[in-house]
Amino acid sequence: MSQTETEILTPSTIPSTETHVLKPERSQLGFMRPDHSRSVIMDWLTTVDHKKIGIMYGAIALFFLLVGGVEALIIRTQLAIPENDLISAQRYNQLFTMHGTTMIFLAIMPLNAAFFNFLVPLQIGARDVAFPRINSFSLWAFVAGAIVINFGWVLQALQVMGLFEAGGPTAGMTDLAPAMGWFGYAPLTGTNFTGAGTDFWIMGLQILGIASLSAAMNFVVTIVNMRAPGMKMMRMPVFTWMTLVVSLLIVFAFPAITIALGQLMFDRCFGTNFFVVAGGGQPILWQHLFWIFGHPEVYILVLPAMGIISEILPVFSKKPLFGYSIVVFSGAVIGFLGFAVWSHHMFTTGLGKVATAAFSLLTMAIAVPTGVKIFNWVGTLWGGRVRFSAPMIFSLGFVWMFMMGGFSGIMHSSAPADAQQQDSYFVIAHFHYVAIGGIFLAVVAGIYFWLPKMIGKMWKGKLSTWVAIFSTVGLNVTFFPMHFLGLLGMPRRTHTYLEGFGWETYNLVCTIGAYILAFGILLLVIDIIRCFRNGEPAGNDPWDARTLEWATTSPPQVYNFAKTPIIPARDALWEDKYGPENRKITHEDDHGHGIHMPSQSWMPFIAALGFIPVGLGMSLMQAGIPYMGYVAIFGLLVLGFGIALWAIEGPGGYHMHPEVDAA
Amino acid sequence: MSDTVRQEDDHGSLVINNKKLLMWLFLGSDCMFFGTLISTHLIYRKLYPESYDPLLVFDLELTSFSTFILLMSSFLMALAVSAMHKGELKSFRRNTIGVIFFGLIFLACQVYEFAHFTNEGLTLSTNTFGSTFYMMTGTHGVHVAIGVFWLISLYFYSYTGKMDAHESAVDIEVAGLYWHFVDIVWIIIFTAVYLIEYIPGLN
Numbered sequence: 124m125s126q127t128e129t130e131i132l133t134p135s136t137i138p139s140t141e142t143h144v145l146k147p148e149r150s151q152l153g154f155m156r157p158d159h160s161r162s163v164i165m166d167w168l169t170t171v172d173h174k175k176i177g178i179m180y181g182a183i184a185l186f187f188l189l190v191g192g193v194e195a196l197i198i199r200t201q202l203a204i205p206e207n208d209l210i211s212a213q214r215y216n217q218l219f220t221m222h223g224t225t226m227i228f229l230a231i232m233p234l235n236a237a238f239f240n241f242l243v244p245l246q247i248g249a250r251d252v253a254f255p256r257i258n259s260f261s262l263w264a265f266v267a268g269a270i271v272i273n274f275g276w277v278l279q280a281l282q283v284m285g286l287f288e289a290g291g292p293t294a295g296m297t298d299l300a301p302a303m304g305w306f307g308y309a310p311l312t313g314t315n316f317t318g319a320g321t322d323f324w325i326m327g328l329q330i331l332g333i334a335s336l337s338a339a340m341n342f343v344v345t346i347v348n349m350r351a352p353g354m355k356m357m358r359m360p361v362f363t364w365m366t367l368v369v370s371l372l373i374v375f376a377f378p379a380i381t382i383a384l385g386q387l388m389f390d391r392c393f394g395t396n397f398f399v400v401a402g403g404g405q406p407i408l409w410q411h412l413f414w415i416f417g418h419p420e421v422y423i424l425v426l427p428a429m430g431i432i433s434e435i436l437p438v439f440s441k442k443p444l445f446g447y448s449i450v451v452f453s454g455a456v457i458g459f460l461g462f463a464v465w466s467h468h469m470f471t472t473g474l475g476k477v478a479t480a481a482f483s484l485l486t487m488a489i490a491v492p493t494g495v496k497i498f499n500w501v502g503t504l505w506g507g508r509v510r511f512s513a514p515m516i517f518s519l520g521f522v523w524m525f526m527m528g529g530f531s532g533i534m535h536s537s538a539p540a541d542a543q544q545q546d547s548y549f550v551i552a553h554f555h556y557v558a559i560g561g562i563f564l565a566v567v568a569g570i571y572f573w574l575p576k577m578i579g580k581m582w583k584g585k586l587s588t589w590v591a592i593f594s595t596v597g598l599n600v601t602f603f604p605m606h607f608l609g610l611l612g613m614p615r616r617t618h619t620y621l622e623g624f625g626w627e628t629y630n631l632v633c634t635i636g637a638y639i640l641a642f643g644i645l646l647l648v649i650d651i652i653r654c655f656r657n658g659e660p661a662g663n664d665p666w667d668a669r670t671l672e673w674a675t676t677s678p679p680q681v682y683n684f685a686k687t688p689i690i691p692a693r694d695a696l697w698e699d700k701y702g703p704e705n706r707k708i709t710h711e712d713d714h715g716h717g718i719h720m721p722s723q724s725w726m727p728f729i730a731a732l733g734f735i736p737v738g739l740g741m742s743l744m745q746a747g748i749p750y751m752g753y754v755a756i757f758g759l760l761v762l763g764f765g766i767a768l769w770a771i772e773g774p775g776g777y778h779m780h781p782e783v784d785a786a
Numbered sequence: 787m788s789d790t791v792r793q794e795d796d797h798g799s800l801v802i803n804n805k806k807l808l809m810w811l812f813l814g815s816d817c818m819f820f821g822t823l824i825s826t827h828l829i830y831r832k833l834y835p836e837s838y839d840p841l842l843v844f845d846l847e848l849t850s851f852s853t854f855i856l857l858m859s860s861f862l863m864a865l866a867v868s869a870m871h872k873g874e875l876k877s878f879r880r881n882t883i884g885v886i887f888f889g890l891i892f893l894a895c896q897v898y899e900f901a902h903f904t905n906e907g908l909t910l911s912t913n914t915f916g917s918t919f920y921m922m923t924g925t926h927g928v929h930v931a932i933g934v935f936w937l938i939s940l941y942f943y944s945y946t947g948k949m950d951a952h953e954s955a956v957d958i959e960v961a962g963l964y965w966h967f968v969d970i971v972w973i974i975i976f977t978a979v980y981l982i983e984y985i986p987g988l989n
Contacts, residue, residue: 253804253808254804254808336815340808340811340812340815341808343807343811344804344807344808344811347802347807348802348804348807374811374814374815375814375815375818376818377815378815378816378818378819378821378822379818379822381819382819382822382823382826383822385921386826386917386921389910389917389921393910393911394910394911395910395911395916395917395920395921396911396913396914396916396917397826397914397917397918402911402913402914402917403830403833403834403837403913403914404830404914404917405829405830405833408826408829412822412826770939
């Protein structure tokens with residue numbers, strides 16, 4: 124393929140490279156590197172390929188989405204009728220705690236991470252992320268955190284069967300899965316109120332935080348440094364921009380929760396007084412530290428969704444994104460303002476008039492860039508040739524449903540109104556419209572849009588329409604009545620309620636809606652399985668799309684691009700297909716060096732594995748199991764050795780020559 | 787065609803090494819870590835009239851000495867980085883040993899200080915001052931200890947013959963960035979935790 128040819132890669136011009144021809148080399152440790160292994164399991168455990176890591180993030184996140192969904196269904200079933208006794212109050216507390224924690228940290232964040240991983244290097248024309256081994260470490264640390272945080276359920280099952288009794292500092296406590304709400308307010312998290320479940324939650328979140336931080340730093344470096352020639356900042360796809368903003372949010376927001384969790388852990392394990400009232404501590408400090416992290420976290424969850432929508436709407440409107448630069452700028456402003464509104468979660472704690480007024484105003488201000496984005500999306504649709512393909516249907520649903528959540532959000536920004544809505548079902552309605560109507564629909568849109576690129580197979584049939592109908596109808600039937608429930612005074616986190624408050628009908632409708640929504644998600648899972656099993660080959664560019672990831676094969680080769688593309692304009696592929704001659708994509712000449720590929724490695728996996736004994740050891744120590752402190756120390760040693768060997772083994776790497784093989 | 791494009795817009799506009807950028811991001815994040823710890827300490831400092839008086843245990847001479855030692859270690863670190871840039875391996879080793887030695891003195895002072903405070907009856911669980919003080923200075927101490935361990939590793943690595951002025955200078959520079967940051971954080975802790983107690987009006 125010569126330099127002037129415009130087509131980048133097609134399966135016919137460049138056959139897949141047979142990696143097994145390459146022999147694994149020795150690392151500086153003297154071991155064989157796990158490269159080019161024929162064992163599938165070994166290959167996936169040691170992979171540093173951002174695409175495989177992204178797919179693993181996505182698969183695990185979808186699993187936890189179903190787990191969190193089942194937890195929600197049990198909650199809704201319990202609330203279907205007044206004075207129901209399907210589950211105990213304690214079990215109910217555990218379910219809503221783990222539902223929130225699972226959905227936020229184990230479903231939505233890793234789903235976003237799946238898209239970051241798979242798409243960002245492709246969208247900027249890079250070979251991989253800046254630090255492939257750190258990327259692998261982030262994935263496995265996330266898995267370790269997920270195991271630790273859910274381990275409480277195992278212990279709880281043993282306790283129910285009468286095989287386990289908590290001793291030690293939490294002797295007599297029966298809650299072995301977290302039961303204090305996903306924001307873990309002090310002093311409820313003290314050892315005199317909650318048992319070892321809180322310790323699993325603390326250690327699990329701490330590990331998940333480390334995973335998120337290392338991934339976020341990696342993505343900032345990737346986006347700043349690894350862009351292909353010509354891919355200026357203002358030529359980057361909006362999704363990549365939002366990844367950059369979100370990564371910076373994670374870098375600066377997660378430390379607050381890390382320290383707060385550390386202080387809480389010290390309170391529980393080593394007798395400090397950070398949140399212990401008797402020792403002079405202030406429970407309100409936890410609220411501040413949590414929400415200084417927690418509010419940016421909201422934007423960490425939603426900005427990638429906005430990025431996905433900003434990619435899909437232009438493709439199916441056959442128009443460039445309306446006001447690209449203002450959409451990017453609004454995203455950055457939302458990220459920045461996100462740090463200045465945390466106290467609107469705390470209006471009822473008595474902050475004082477000035478603070479309340481300031482946070483109220485800032486909260487209203489943050490609606491402005493969000494509104495700007497909505498208008499830009501509508502502007503993109505305006506006069507476009509709209510195709511109602513599956514990703515587009517979900518994207519349109521996102522714009523409308525997200526706006527609903529936004530409206531009730533603006534209601535909360537008024538402190539007097541918020542004082543009435545605080546801790547009522549109105550709040551539940553608000554953030555579920557944002558989380559399901561906004562983030563979930565956008566993620567499903569993203570799955571319908573990019574799965575053909577990820578696995579190289581195209582969707583079959585029109586099941587997607589039914590997924591859209593059931594999930595949006597279910598969402599509205601479940602959560603719209605909750606606005607009324609809230610205004611009628613139903614408090615959140617109540618495991619049952621009495622007859623005669625006028626809540627019965629609404630609750631029953633909510634529960635029916637939850638099952639409709641669940642059926643929609645079941646259809647989605649079926650559709651994904653059908654696509655995997657029976658999908659036709661998708662081809663490089665099934666949607667007639669605009670950005671660089673569609674220029675390579677589906678699924679992309681391990682090296683992404685056989686030759687580094689040179690980007691002449693925004694919407695690079697679109698310009699290449701339909702633009703004038705001077706806006707075609709050209710390619711860098713590698714002068715026969717081939718493509719430098721990173722070596723695979725066991726070390727990130729081993730290091731991350733060390734987190735499991737650390738987390739479980741610290742938590743089980745609190746439940747009074749002997750010698751668990753030593754297990755935690757053993758875990759730290761595994762982590763330390765993993766990192767040390769990782770440093771010594773060296774990055775390695777080998778070269779691939781796709782074109783040479785083709786010839 | 788491709789040449790003209792290359793002249794117009796080259797690779798990323800910010801030309802900074804990947805490892806260095808990663809370290810800067812970590813340090814940005816670390817600022818928030820220490821920011822949270824220090825603000826917790828300052829919020830709890832005089833929350834109640836009967837709050838603990840740190841002057842009962844503080845020994846300004848010792849802490850000033852260890853602060854000075856840490857400052858000087860930063861100076862040696864800068865010399866070590868500069869030596870590596872010039873490819874002077876011997877000078878690099880000499881200065882690195884100095885940094886390690888000074889770092890260990892600082893840690894020894896901190897261990898002495900912790901032991902002394904504990905003997906005076908101030909532990910993690912005595913009061914909020916004990917909690918915030920030990921956790922904050924302890925976190926800083928862990929940072930210093932990791933830095934010392936890192937520099938020891940680099941010192942021994944320099945004997946393997948695999949270091950060269952081009953590739954390894956960046957690695958040393960990244961370690962240097964970390965070391966200077968840990969030093970700066972200590973200056974802030976020294977001011978906001980120790981010196982502040984000696985200002986008469988603030989009590």
